[in-house]
Amino acid sequence: xxxxxxxxxxxxxxGSYLAExxxxxxxxxxxxxxxxxxxxTGRVDHIYEGPQSVNARFRLHYGxxxxxxxxxxxxxxVEPDEVYNLGAQSHVAVSFEAxxxxxxxxxxxxxxxxxxxxxxxxxxxxxxxxxxxxxxxGLVQEAPQKETTPFHPRSPYAVAKLYAxxxxxxYREAYGLYACNGILFNHESPRRGETFVxxxxxRGLANIAQGIENCLYMGNIDSxxxxxxxxxxxxxxxxxxxxxxxxxxxxxxxxxxxVREFITWAARELGIELAFSGxxxxxxxxxxxxTSDMAPAVKxxxxxxxxxxxxxxxxxxxxxxxxxxxxxxxxxxxxxxTAREMCAEMVAEDLKTARRHALLRDHGLETPVxxxx
Ligand code: NDP
Ligand code: GDR
Numbered sequence: 102x103x104x105x106x107x108x109x110x111x112x113x114x115x116g117s118y119l120a121e122x123x124x125x126x127x128x129x130x131x132x133x134x135x136x137x138x139x140x141x142t143g144r145v146d147h148i149y150e151g152p153q154s155v156n157a158r159f160r161l162h163y164g165x166x167x168x169x170x171x172x173x174x175x176x177x178x179v180e181p182d183e184v185y186n187l188g189a190q191s192h193v194a195v196s197f198e199a200x201x202x203x204x205x206x207x208x209x210x211x212x213x214x215x216x217x218x219x220x221x222x223x224x225x226x227x228x229x230x231x232x233x234x235x236x237x238x239g240l241v242q243e244a245p246q247k248e249t250t251p252f253h254p255r256s257p258y259a260v261a262k263l264y265a266x267x268x269x270x271x272y273r274e275a276y277g278l279y280a281c282n283g284i285l286f287n288h289e290s291p292r293r294g295e296t297f298v299x300x301x302x303x304r305g306l307a308n309i310a311q312g313i314e315n316c317l318y319m320g321n322i323d324s325x326x327x328x329x330x331x332x333x334x335x336x337x338x339x340x341x342x343x344x345x346x347x348x349x350x351x352x353x354x355x356x357x358x359x360v361r362e363f364i365t366w367a368a369r370e371l372g373i374e375l376a377f378s379g380x381x382x383x384x385x386x387x388x389x390x391x392t393s394d395m396a397p398a399v400k401x402x403x404x405x406x407x408x409x410x411x412x413x414x415x416x417x418x419x420x421x422x423x424x425x426x427x428x429x430x431x432x433x434x435x436x437x438x439t440a441r442e443m444c445a446e447m448v449a450e451d452l453k454t455a456r457r458h459a460l461l462r463d464h465g466l467e468t469p470v471x472x473x474x
Contacts, residue, residue: 109188117144166210196258207261296474312398320412353423
């Protein structure tokens with residue numbers, strides 16, 4: 102009999118990679134998607150056979166983490182062996198604008214799922230994965246951060262995720278549920294949401310290279326992050342639910358870079374050498390050299406990046422660096438893709454899209470390209 106998994110957040114970056122992985126492993130995969138006014142299944146369309154396909158191993162249900170009866174009904178129908186709770190309002194900056202919604206979905210949404218598992222008597226059958234985050238460390242008190250490092254969340258998002266972390270531990274301790282927290286550090290890919298910093302940079306610079314945008318407007322480019330590839334990280338999400346005992350694990354690469362370095366790498370992938378000058382909100386990045394024909398719209402002296410204080414956060418997490426020793430020694434996990442390789446992959450994908458837009462534009466078929474965020 103195939104194992105059966107339910108993924109919340111299946112239309113997101115991680116949900117799409119995890120669904121692919123589980124299908125490869127022979128699972129039947131159910132996912133919860135939200136109703137939206139536009140199609141929102143772009144990341145999973147390639148594995149979806151449509152609602153008419155009776156034997157399909159990939160099935161989607163409309164739902165929302167804010168809706169208890171909906172979650173309970175889906176869990177009753179699916180009776181999954183494994184639940185991966187990846188659904189969330191996952192943008193830290195947005196959580197300052199929508200703190201109550203973020204708490205409802207990210208904190209109480211987790212409780213709703215756990216309680217539904219218990220209410221339906223599935224606690225001996227269903228294993229539970231919670232998408233916890235390095236944002237829990239926030240104002241870091243120890244470097245690198247590991248499973249025992251104290252938490253100090255710095256945003257409504259992180260505070261909501263702190264509740265989700267502890268309620269997951271609590272259901273494990275109180276009811277014997279097999280429930281784990283993956284404390285994942287930042288992980289990216291060509292499927293990363295367009296308003297997270299890495300994708301904003303790779304997409305923005307690819308657009309600038311093709312003359313679709315003029316300048317990248319950034320916030321705190323001195324911020325330091327431990328960036329991995331989402332494909333590597335979803336392997337670990339699955340591994341955590343295959344052990345004899347449920348435990349919490351840090352997933353990270355153990356290497357840290359600044360946002361500024363990421364901008365430099367992405368520009369280099371496009372054959373652009375940048376020179377940074379000025380300080381604080383006056384800092385700019387100017388084109389020092391163009392070494393390939395990948396950026397026909399860019400010339401020496403152009404200003405490609407400026408600071409816009411609107412992207413500063415009311416409270417920032419300046420530095421994050423993970424220690425994945427427990428995952429490596431306990432589960433034999435190591436990340437395979439470096440941050441630099443990931444950046445190259447992201448730029449290559451975004452450049453393809455930018456070239457398509459440029460081609461349409463050159464034939465008088467210009468389509469609007471969103472740049473907000
Ligand atoms: P994304 O933002 O790409 O995906 C989030 C998913 O959650 C989307 O499918 C989204 O649906 C869905 N969602 C949002 N709100 C709701 C809701 N109210 N009810 C149900 N579903 C909802 O995030 P990632 O894939 O990058 O991250 C996956 C999880 O891991 C998140 O919980 C995130 O907080 C956490 N995390 C991510 C890290 C990272 O670096 N990527 C690091 C650590 C933790 P829709 O497509 O309709 O918007
Ligand atoms: P983060 O990711 O907040 O770490 O949360 P994000 O990519 O948004 O920011 C990383 C760092 O870059 C700085 N930054 C900017 N960020 C954005 N989005 N836009 C900008 O213009 C910009 N300029 C500088 C930020 O201030 C920050 O320091 C991500 C999400 O995936 C969470 O869901 C997840 O839990 C954590 O990673 C781990």
